[in-house]
Amino acid sequence: MxxxxxxxxxxxxxxxxxxxxxxQSNQLNATAKLPDHPRLLLxxxxxxxxxxxxxxxxxxxxxxxxxxxxxxxxxxxxxxxxxxxxxxxxxxxxxxxxxxxxxxxxxxxxxxxxxxxxxxxxxxxxxxxxxxxxxxxxxxxxxxxxxxxxxxxxxxxxxxxxxxxxxxxxxxxxxxxxxxxxxxxxxxxxxxxxxxxxxxxxxxxxxxxxxxxxxxxxxxxxxxxxxxxxxxxxxxxxxxxxxxxxxxxxxxxxxxxxxxxxxxxxxxxxxxxxxxxxxxxxxxxxxxxxxxxxxxxxxxxxxxxxxxxxxxxxxxxxxxxxxxxxxxxxxxxxxxxxxxxxxxxxxxxxxxxxxxxxMTEPTSLMWVGAGKTPVALMRSSWSDPSAIYVAMKGGSPSTNHAHMDAGSFVVEADGVRWAMDFGMQEYESLEAKGVDLWNMKQNSQRWQILRYNNFAHNTLTVNGQLQRVEGVAPLTGYASTPMFMNATADLTSLYKESVLKANRGVALINKAYVVVRDEIETLPAETTVRWTMLSPASAKLIGANKVELTKDGKTLTLQVMEPATVTMKTWPTDPIHEYDAPNPGTILVGFEVKLPASTKTAITVTLTPGSSAGQKQMVIQPIAQWPRHTD
Incomplete structure (x- = not known):
């Protein structure tokens, strides 16, 4: 003692x-004697x-x-x-x-x-x-x-x-x-x-x-x-x-x-x-x-x-x-x-x-938050287990624990998560192999890890390049309109020196299907844009611009509405390096398009669950014309 x-x-x-x-402060200076034990929490x-x-x-x-x-x-x-x-x-x-x-x-x-x-x-x-x-x-x-x-x-x-x-x-x-x-x-x-x-x-x-x-x-x-x-x-x-x-x-x-x-x-x-x-x-x-x-x-x-x-x-x-x-x-x-x-x-x-x-059901079907990592979270219902859920993020790879996933989204419908995210790889599995995991610089080994870069996320890859670490994607607008819930983000700085502008909008239409729209303005050079979506489903190409995904007896159709001519692809998610984690039961589905120099192009993709098959789909207007929340 x-x-x-x-x-x-x-x-x-x-x-x-x-x-x-x-x-700078001494807020407890005048505090009286504390109660006897126990005094923590209870x-x-x-x-x-x-x-x-x-x-x-x-x-x-x-x-x-x-x-x-x-x-x-x-x-x-x-x-x-x-x-x-x-x-x-x-x-x-x-x-x-x-x-x-x-x-x-x-x-x-x-x-x-x-x-x-x-x-x-x-x-x-x-x-x-x-x-x-x-x-x-x-x-x-x-x-x-x-x-x-x-x-x-x-x-x-x-x-x-x-x-x-x-x-x-x-x-x-x-x-x-x-x-x-x-x-x-x-x-x-x-x-x-x-x-x-x-x-x-x-x-x-x-x-x-x-x-x-x-x-x-x-x-x-x-x-x-x-x-x-x-x-x-x-x-x-x-x-x-x-x-x-x-x-x-x-x-x-x-x-x-x-x-x-x-x-x-x-x-x-x-x-x-x-x-x-x-x-x-x-x-x-x-x-x-x-x-x-x-x-x-x-x-x-x-x-x-x-x-x-x-x-x-x-x-x-x-x-x-x-x-x-x-x-x-x-x-x-x-x-x-x-x-x-x-x-x-x-x-x-x-x-x-x-x-x-x-513990009653929430009243709002949409939640939006700005800040370092802005998000927009939408759903068709809180009580229906088959409801559609759409979530999109902005932000920056430079944020603590971030990946190169600005613009990425997830989608659920009919009880299946169709568009997914790998999330993290267990740290020790990388550190034990000498991976420089916590170096956030542009050319660091962190961004070679399969699960951490934009190649394996539901976002864009331009000219085969990584997103820019210093880039930031803010949300630029949103609306909780029941028939056109949506949010938009400016991804331009993530693709600095690759494109002049890149904007993404994600919408839940009529509580029935999802639209992902990208609007890209190219520099004076031909530009290759890769659009990918990570999924745990089986993929069947059913047309030059259409894929049917199947999982747990349910289906979802991914269709490219514009540009008119694309070739759908799938990519494996096998480990690239010996330190990458295995990713069984997953694929990347999407397409690549070559955009002419100094042009403006819209890429519009619809995701329609089987429960909404036959749903009449509206013509998607430019992002600037989407409904907007006003303060």
């Missing part, structure tokens, strides 16, 4: 010397509110029981060991957070000693690690959050020696490492690292607050000043630049931070009021199609998981319709499938007692 007091004193001095220069006695929710709704009861069953499955498991994979310990940190959060929740809800003992065993194991891998600080952040939740929630029931060891780990392996400049570049970044790392270290500061209140205040003040940087990327409408999966990471940890501060101080110090942040719940909800799959652009997966943070947003905004997708996941899936989510208990903490029948 003498060592801990000495270390904490040194830490406090170090913090104040370093933060005196950095801090105060003493608040378990009763969750129990009322569980008793009032069988779906919540099933989720609660799934968490307890998973805790029972953890009981005989061996505690985690410090085994690093490549440069990451992150899988161990994440599993520690899952185990400790679940077991601590189970202890607080049931007071069954088996959960307390197993949680303490895990806490002591990870606290004994030589370090939490500060060179990849996400590992430290998630481990600090894990150990802090366990320390705080089990504080009154842990033995004194255990408390001392766990607290020492929070201080030395978590908080102290965040003060070393070589480990904390995330403080000035505007991506998910900032959100996750500030949340994890703040949890540590709150957990040990009574030992060094001034040092903890300094850490929390640092987080309040720093985290507004990535929160600025939600402006103006809530579209998260890094896509669906990283929304689930960065935004969820941002919410964990805000929720803990609000619970503790009765204020989040203006964080939730940052422009666009609360609007991002609409973004996340609309990013999921009728199939339950996400619009997985950039380094994203297809989703399908429950998003606990959405319950916080719904409560904050008093809008249960934001939970329509979560309702579907709770109703139509075995809730046991969600127990790999390390923050799943937070869904119950943030549930606000909402019942499934209160």
């Amino acid at each position: 003498v060592y801990l007091r000495s270390f904490a004193g040194i830490l406090a001095v170090s913090l104040f010397f370093q933060l005196a220069i950095q801090a 105060l003493k006695g608040e378990e009763e509110t969750i129990k009322r929710t569980i008793n009032a709704d069988k779906t919540w009861a099933q989720l609660h029981q799934a968490i307890l069953a998973e805790c029972d499955a953890m009981l005989p498991s061996v505690p985690l060991e410090r085994i690093q994979i490549g440069r990451r310990l992150l899988d161990k940190s994440r599993e520690a957070l899952r185990r400790v959060f679940y077991l601590s929740y189970a202890w607080r809800m049931t007071h069954q000693t088996k959960y307390l003992q197993r949680a303490e065993k895990e806490l002591l194991a990870v606290s004994a690690f030589s370090d939490w891998n500060p060179s990849h600080f996400l590992d430290v952040a998630e481990m600090t959050m894990a150990v802090s939740i366990g320390y705080d929630w089990l504080y009154n029931d842990l033995s004194a020696p255990s408390r001392a060891l766990i607290k020492a780990a929070i201080l030395t392996k978590g908080i102290a490492t965040s003060m070393d400049p070589k480990n904390n570049s995330w403080l000035t970044s505007s991506n998910n690292w900032n959100q996750v790392c500030n949340a994890g270290i703040t949890y540590g500061a709150i957990a040990i607050y009574e030992d060094q209140p001034e040092a903890s205040k300094a850490l929390i003040n640092r987080a309040l000043q720093s985290v507004i940087l990535p929160m600025g990327d939600y402006k103006p409408d809530g579209a998260y630049p890094e896509g669906y999966s990283y929304w689930g990471y960065g935004t969820s940890f941002n919410v964990l931070l805000i929720s803990a501060l609000d619970k503790l101080f009765g204020s989040d110090f203006g964080l939730s009021e940052q422009p666009g942040f609360l609007k991002s719940a609409g973004y996340l909800e609309n990013m999921t199609g009728p199939s339950g799959k996400a619009f997985n652009y950039s380094d994203s997966g297809l989703g399908g998981e429950l998003q606990p943070a959405m319950f916080w947003f719904a409560k904050k905004l008093n809008n249960p319709s934001l939970l329509w997708v979560e309702r579907s996941r709770l109703m139509n899936s075995d809730v046991k499938k969600y127990v790999r989510d390390r923050i799943l208990p937070a869904a119950l903490l943030w549930s606000n007692g909402v019942k499934l029948d209160q």
Whole structure:
């Protein structure tokens, strides 16, 4: 204990010397003494509110029981060991957070000693690690959050020696490492690292607050000043630049931070009021199609998981319709499938007692967001599983975790995702082979990866060239007109020095079929444009300008309306390099056209699902004449 007091004193001095220069505000300066443990997210006695929710709704009861069953499955498991994979310990940190959060929740809800003992065993194991891998600080952040939740929630029931060891780990392996400049570049970044790392270290500061209140205040003040940087990327409408999966990471940890501060101080110090942040719940909800799959652009997966943070947003905004997708996941899936989510208990903490029948259908069929990665998300229905879903993105390959996919789109109809995106390739599979994955420069190896360049996305390739990394494609207009929902983007700067202008419009017509229109103005040279769409379907050429796609007994017809003469093609998606991931069951379908020098050409493609076969199709006007939303 003498060592801990000495270390904490040194830490406090170090913090104040370093933060005196950095801090522009001291929002916690006058804060009163904090409540006793537990104080993170769920105060003493608040378990009763969750129990009322569980008793009032069988779906919540099933989720609660799934968490307890998973805790029972953890009981005989061996505690985690410090085994690093490549440069990451992150899988161990994440599993520690899952185990400790679940077991601590189970202890607080049931007071069954088996959960307390197993949680303490895990806490002591990870606290004994030589370090939490500060060179990849996400590992430290998630481990600090894990150990802090366990320390705080089990504080009154842990033995004194255990408390001392766990607290020492929070201080030395978590908080102290965040003060070393070589480990904390995330403080000035505007991506998910900032959100996750500030949340994890703040949890540590709150957990040990009574030992060094001034040092903890300094850490929390640092987080309040720093985290507004990535929160600025939600402006103006809530579209998260890094896509669906990283929304689930960065935004969820941002919410964990805000929720803990609000619970503790009765204020989040203006964080939730940052422009666009609360609007991002609409973004996340609309990013999921009728199939339950996400619009997985950039380094994203297809989703399908429950998003606990959405319950916080719904409560904050008093809008249960934001939970329509979560309702579907709770109703139509075995809730046991969600127990790999390390923050799943937070869904119950943030549930606000909402019942499934209160999660009503959204009223708007279209959501549009500007910002670093603008998106337009359209659908024909929220309740019809066979509805058409169309999503398009703009943005830039230079954005964190981005691909060369500006202008890309996905399409679902009749329960099938016809136009798809590969999403990410697992990082370690590339890093282990020496791929220069994180170099975003134009000629870097990153853009040779099959899944990352424009050749394998649902966008254009001009003269066989990569999109320009420095290029940016803004949305230039949209309309939610029921019979002509549409959005347009200016892709010109993505093809700098290859074309004079390139505009793309994507529309959902009469809620029956999709149109993709490109308008290209060439330079004084013949220009070859390749139009591609990635699909998991089988393709059959049924004409010079028509392809029939077939999957799961359903069909979709891809037809080129203009130019009049094209030759449809398919391309394989086999790995090009030994480091590329395999892509079984997928093809690229499309065509190439040679455009004369100094001309303006329209390329119009229709995508008609079998359920809309025979639908009379309108003549598509130039993009400038499409309906437009006006403020």
